[in-house]
Amino acid sequence: MAKTNPITFIQQVRAEVSKVVWPTRREVLLTTVMVFIMAALTAAFFSLVDILIRSGLQGVLALFG
Structure with missing residues (x-):
């Protein structure tokens, strides 16, 4: 691995x-607002899925439990 002069390195860093x-x-x-909107939509979706699964399981357990 070639060693670089510190001055050359700093010049390269400044150029990049x-x-x-x-x-x-x-x-x-706008990006921040979109992230918050997507997080809220995702939370609402998973809450709805959780409610549906919970009520489905409660119905099955009520039949066979």
Whole structure:
């Protein structure tokens, strides 16, 4: 593995960092809102599935229990 001069390394790091495209405030806000919406929808879906499975099991246990 070749060793690099520290000055060259810092120059390379600065060149790579300058290529980074940072998101705008609006993009960050929209992405955050979408994450919260998807989390709420997922929670509602799994709550509904849980209620359906629970009531189904209670019905089966009431018949055979």
